[in-house]
Amino acid sequence: MTETPDRDLRLPAETLMTEPIGEDVLPVEEDSAARPGKRRRNRGQLEDIWHRYKKNKLAMVGLIMVGLLILIAVLAPLISPYDPTQQNLLNTIEPPTADHWFGTDTLGRDVFSMMLYGLRLALLVGVGTMLGSLVIGVTVGAVAGYFGRGWDSLLMRVTDIFLAFPYLIGAIVIVRSIDPGQTEGAWPVAVALIILGWTTTARLMRGQVLSLRESEYVEAARSIGASPRRIVIRHVLPNAIAPVLVYAFTSIGVAVVAMASLSFLGVGVGIETPEWGQMISQGFKNFGVPNTSYLWIFPSIAIIITTLAFAFVSDGLRDSLDPKLR
Amino acid sequence: MGKFIIRRLAQAVLVIVAAMLLLFVALFTIGDPFASSGDKVVPPETQAALRAKFGLDRPLPMQFLVYLRNLFTGDLGIDFDQRREVSEMLAQAVPYTIRLAAVAIVIDILIGITAGVIAAVWRYSVWDVLVTILTTLAIGVPTFVIGLSLRATVSGEWFFPAVPRSAFGPEPFWLAEVLLPAITLAVVDAAFIARLMRGSMLEIMRADYVRTARAKGLSERKVIGKHVMRNSVIPVVTYVGIGIGVLLGGALITETIFQYQGVGFLLYKAILSNNNPIIMAVSAFAVITFVTLSLVVDVLYAYLDPRIRLS
Amino acid sequence: MASVDDLDIDLDSSAPLLEVRDLRVHFVTDRGVVKAVDGVSWMVNEGETLAIVGESGSGKSVSAMTILGLIQSPPATFPSGDIFLRGKSLMKMPEKQQRKLRGREIAMIFQDPLTALNPVFRVGDQIAEMVRNHQKVSKVVARRRALDLLGEVGIPNPAVRLNQYPHEFSGGMRQRAMIAMALANDPQVLLADEPTTALDVTVQAQIMALLVKLQEDRNTAIVLITHDLGVVASHADRINVMYAGRIVEAGTTDEIFYEPRHAYTFGLLSSLARMDHRRQERLTPIKGVPPSLANVPPGCPFHPRCRFATEACVVAVPRLETVSGNGHLAACVHSDQVGMANEERLAQ
Numbered sequence: 001m002t003e004t005p006d007r008d009l010r011l012p013a014e015t016l017m018t019e020p021i022g023e024d025v026l027p028v029e030e031d032s033a034a035r036p037g038k039r040r041r042n043r044g045q046l047e048d049i050w051h052r053y054k055k056n057k058l059a060m061v062g063l064i065m066v067g068l069l070i071l072i073a074v075l076a077p078l079i080s081p082y083d084p085t086q087q088n089l090l091n092t093i094e095p096p097t098a099d100h101w102f103g104t105d106t107l108g109r110d111v112f113s114m115m116l117y118g119l120r121l122a123l124l125v126g127v128g129t130m131l132g133s134l135v136i137g138v139t140v141g142a143v144a145g146y147f148g149r150g151w152d153s154l155l156m157r158v159t160d161i162f163l164a165f166p167y168l169i170g171a172i173v174i175v176r177s178i179d180p181g182q183t184e185g186a187w188p189v190a191v192a193l194i195i196l197g198w199t200t201t202a203r204l205m206r207g208q209v210l211s212l213r214e215s216e217y218v219e220a221a222r223s224i225g226a227s228p229r230r231i232v233i234r235h236v237l238p239n240a241i242a243p244v245l246v247y248a249f250t251s252i253g254v255a256v257v258a259m260a261s262l263s264f265l266g267v268g269v270g271i272e273t274p275e276w277g278q279m280i281s282q283g284f285k286n287f288g289v290p291n292t293s294y295l296w297i298f299p300s301i302a303i304i305i306t307t308l309a310f311a312f313v314s315d316g317l318r319d320s321l322d323p324k325l326r
Numbered sequence: 327m328g329k330f331i332i333r334r335l336a337q338a339v340l341v342i343v344a345a346m347l348l349l350f351v352a353l354f355t356i357g358d359p360f361a362s363s364g365d366k367v368v369p370p371e372t373q374a375a376l377r378a379k380f381g382l383d384r385p386l387p388m389q390f391l392v393y394l395r396n397l398f399t400g401d402l403g404i405d406f407d408q409r410r411e412v413s414e415m416l417a418q419a420v421p422y423t424i425r426l427a428a429v430a431i432v433i434d435i436l437i438g439i440t441a442g443v444i445a446a447v448w449r450y451s452v453w454d455v456l457v458t459i460l461t462t463l464a465i466g467v468p469t470f471v472i473g474l475s476l477r478a479t480v481s482g483e484w485f486f487p488a489v490p491r492s493a494f495g496p497e498p499f500w501l502a503e504v505l506l507p508a509i510t511l512a513v514v515d516a517a518f519i520a521r522l523m524r525g526s527m528l529e530i531m532r533a534d535y536v537r538t539a540r541a542k543g544l545s546e547r548k549v550i551g552k553h554v555m556r557n558s559v560i561p562v563v564t565y566v567g568i569g570i571g572v573l574l575g576g577a578l579i580t581e582t583i584f585q586y587q588g589v590g591f592l593l594y595k596a597i598l599s600n601n602n603p604i605i606m607a608v609s610a611f612a613v614i615t616f617v618t619l620s621l622v623v624d625v626l627y628a629y630l631d632p633r634i635r636l637s
Numbered sequence: 638m639a640s641v642d643d644l645d646i647d648l649d650s651s652a653p654l655l656e657v658r659d660l661r662v663h664f665v666t667d668r669g670v671v672k673a674v675d676g677v678s679w680m681v682n683e684g685e686t687l688a689i690v691g692e693s694g695s696g697k698s699v700s701a702m703t704i705l706g707l708i709q710s711p712p713a714t715f716p717s718g719d720i721f722l723r724g725k726s727l728m729k730m731p732e733k734q735q736r737k738l739r740g741r742e743i744a745m746i747f748q749d750p751l752t753a754l755n756p757v758f759r760v761g762d763q764i765a766e767m768v769r770n771h772q773k774v775s776k777v778v779a780r781r782r783a784l785d786l787l788g789e790v791g792i793p794n795p796a797v798r799l800n801q802y803p804h805e806f807s808g809g810m811r812q813r814a815m816i817a818m819a820l821a822n823d824p825q826v827l828l829a830d831e832p833t834t835a836l837d838v839t840v841q842a843q844i845m846a847l848l849v850k851l852q853e854d855r856n857t858a859i860v861l862i863t864h865d866l867g868v869v870a871s872h873a874d875r876i877n878v879m880y881a882g883r884i885v886e887a888g889t890t891d892e893i894f895y896e897p898r899h900a901y902t903f904g905l906l907s908s909l910a911r912m913d914h915r916r917q918e919r920l921t922p923i924k925g926v927p928p929s930l931a932n933v934p935p936g937c938p939f940h941p942r943c944r945f946a947t948e949a950c951v952v953a954v955p956r957l958e959t960v961s962g963n964g965h966l967a968a969c970v971h972s973d974q975v976g977m978a979n980e981e982r983l984a985q
Binding site: 533534535537538539540541542543544545553556557560630631632633 | 749756802818
Binding site: 157160161163164165166167168169170172173174176177253257260261264265266267277280283284287293296300303304307308311312315 | 337340341342344345348349351352353462463465466467468469470471474475477478570571572574575576578579582583593594597598605608609612613616617
């Protein structure tokens with residue numbers, strides 16, 4: 001659906017088919033067998049995907065950025081010059097200096113160190129939410145799609161109910177009911193985001209399974225007496241999973257932004273936890289005070305970099321998994 | 327068509343009731359509002375009396391029914407802080423949010439569809455690349471960062487009234503007040519709509535019936551403007567339906583940033599002051615609005631696509 | 638007959654109705670140049686049915702769509718050739734004038750009537766749109782015309798059908814609606830691209846009968862593009878056989894069916910089951926698949942699949958030459974051997 005800007009702008013052969021020409025006119029698609037010297041058939045599917053992914057510059061930039069972010073998050077304790085929770089009430093809201101590269105916050109903590117730990121937390125919650133939603137969503141979606149009928153309508157009505165909550169508002173309600181005192185750290189946020197996030201995965205998965213269930217190779221597997229479990233795991237899942245995985249990857253960025261939004265609004269992690277939304281909210285509360293904009297600008301940049309990195313990767317993944325969608 | 331609407335309506339009511347049950351369980355039964363202040367502040371016997379007064383000693387299903395009845399008769403309880411009817415406070419804030427959301431939707435549909443159409447019709451052109459870059463950025467940058475940046479740079483200047491707005495003095499002109507938050511709110515949706523529109527136009531443009539339209543000798547303008555557009559907006563309408571949920575969440579953030587007197591800002595203040603009745607009321611309002619608007623969008627969708635309407 | 642408003646394009650009524658001369662349509666792709674149509678010439682006159690026969694990918698649809706100006710450039714290029722309607726070049730005509738002819742003098746019906754009709758507009762409105770695009774008439778008049786047309790193409794209950802959507806029509810009905818739309822302005826030429834391929838066999842016959850009847854009423858020229866020799870046999874006056882973007886044989890229907898002189902035509906006929914033969918003859922399929930148009934074999938493009946092929950076939954592309962008196966042409970080095978093999982086949 002979306003193009004990355006620096007993709008090769010020459011017309012690929014597929015786009016020819018988009019012009020108003022009958023599908024039967026140009027048999028360029030079927031001729032790979034007739035073309036000698038192409039190893040296409042011999043390459044594995046994964047290799048094929050990687051081959052297409054590599055050609056996408058923006059996606060590669062995203063991948064490198066994600067790699068760096070993970071590295072920084074892992075090495076945070078080594079890199080950070082200060083303990084991010086160490087308060088110093090004698091040195092609060094100090095703009096960037098040689099000692100404190102990104103300044104200090106309202107409690108005198110070192111903003112740079114807080115950002116490193118904030119990255120750690122963001123990635124943990126982002127990936128945790130993604131995995132949780134993926135497991136629940138894929139299971140529910142596969143059951144609803146494959147067994148159909150009663151299961152399907154029951155599970156889909158359940159997703160309807162969860163989908164009735166606007167994301168952020170639902171998350172506020174859930175986090176406040178799990179952790180009214182804001183003492184539990186970040187896990188209630190992750191739980192809330194999973195509770196609200198699995199439904200989309202489930203629906204995607206269900207749609208995929210529904211269409212695959214009627215496909216000929218599943219029919220064939222059924223006719224030789226394969227068990228439903230085996231059919232779902234061996235035949236349906238691997239073919240249904242691609243768009244689901246792309247969505248899951250996108251949802252990491254969504255979760256990162258959601259956690260920051262929640263703490264910006266004062267829900268979720270408490271003030272003692274170094275977290276980007278929390279930090280931005282400090283900046284917001286000091287709006288109008290001179291020389292304080294660094295308080296929200298640095299963590300904002302961190303969020304933008306993180307979400308863009310994941311967005312580039314998921315866009316690249318989508319394009320390379322399904323080249324027809326370009 | 328009538329049957330479709332009735333079935334969809336019944337479904338919406340069921341979903342709302344179930345969602346209210348979840349809300350009720352989440353906000354009212356897990357935390358006991360009177361125990362949370364502690365025995366020393368409110369003596370146990372007072373707590374018991376209060377529970378009896380507010381019906382909290384009754385069995386849960388009964389409580390829920392009472393709560394539902396109150397909800398649908400417009401009784402949303404009393405605000406702890408200001409000792410005002412919650413329904414009254416909500417009624418005051420709702421028009422602001424409607425205004426904000428309406429302006430935002432108009433902006434994002436106009437910009438999103440225009441950008442998507444341009445990118446699709448002139449595919450691979452500079453404009454297409456530009457739209458791609460801008461939408462990627464717009465989707466990557468969280469709403470609150472956009473809002474904070476706008477407030478830090480533009481707000482308080484020429485057209486846009488100063489934030490926070492003064493409690494005294496004249497009420498600012500509504501459009502001036504709503505414009506910055508609406509732009510903030512519209513950015514992400516506009517980007518999504520642009521991408522969606524571009525993708526769906528590109529797909530429709532290779533449809534056989536578009537070829538037929540050209541074979542009729544229609545001008546390119548008519549081919550695109552009538553045959554392609556009418557089919558391409560269908561997925562956009564669906565998205566706008568889903569996007570309303572995102573919009574409501576976004577309204578919460580933008581209203582907070584611009585201290586705009588809508589429902590979102592009301593909720594923000596309630597969160598800061600731990601004010602459950604308002605949180606409850608706003609959440610219920612958000613759910614009911616969201617479900618209702620989705621219903622409207624579904625009907626609109628059926629209207630746009632006769633294949634759905636008649637099956 | 639119809640009140641089509643004046644056309645400010647001067648057409649020469651003594652010139653052939655539609656003539657295609659040495660047309661080439663190439664597409665530049667990253668896999669090479671796809672020569673979809675590579676030097677094709679033919680003409681058709683009023684009341685006549687010319688069939689263009691070939692496998693998918695032989696360039697037959699592209700040539701039809703080029704006539705209507707539906708091939709966009711880029712990616713297409715037109716290295717040579719021209720198309721004349723009554724002596725007037727369509728390729729040199731500005732797009733605006735071409736558009737006036739499209740749907741009015743030259744109309745087209747397509748293979749799949751479900752996807753060829755816009756799903757979100759009523760069938761009647763889509764026909765009326767065709768009328769109003771070329772005639773200055775009110776909406777009411779255009780709708781009445783649409784109603785008449787639906788009746789004329791044999792759709793029962795046209796007043797009701799007028800207000801229905803394409804998906805409420807059956808396949809055959811949809812194709813009838815497409816035909817009604819194509820004939821709305823009484824065009825002189827009707828391009829029918831696989832008009833019956835997507836339909837049931839019984840419906841196919843009805844649609845062909847309808848086309849014949851409408852042709853007789855209006856003296857329309859029909860260019861029938863198909864891969865189905867069966868359809869061609871009973872309805873075409875003349876046949877062009879296309880292979881890999883070129884015409885390999887051209888002649889009257891009788892000549893093509895009873896005296897084929899190109900190995901490809903001969904192969905097609907040998908692979909066709911015939912109802913009028915008492916004895917079960919052996920069907921000989923053509924081996925292999927049509928070549929990619931991006932990678933056409935040198936010489937005669939058919940030689941890798943041809944049972945008559947010799948080295949002479951690889952050296953140069955055979956020219957289309959007269960093989961018998963009245964305009965029967967074939968581009969085959971071995972047209973004589975083919976002729977003899979055919980006599981043996983018929984003698985069986």
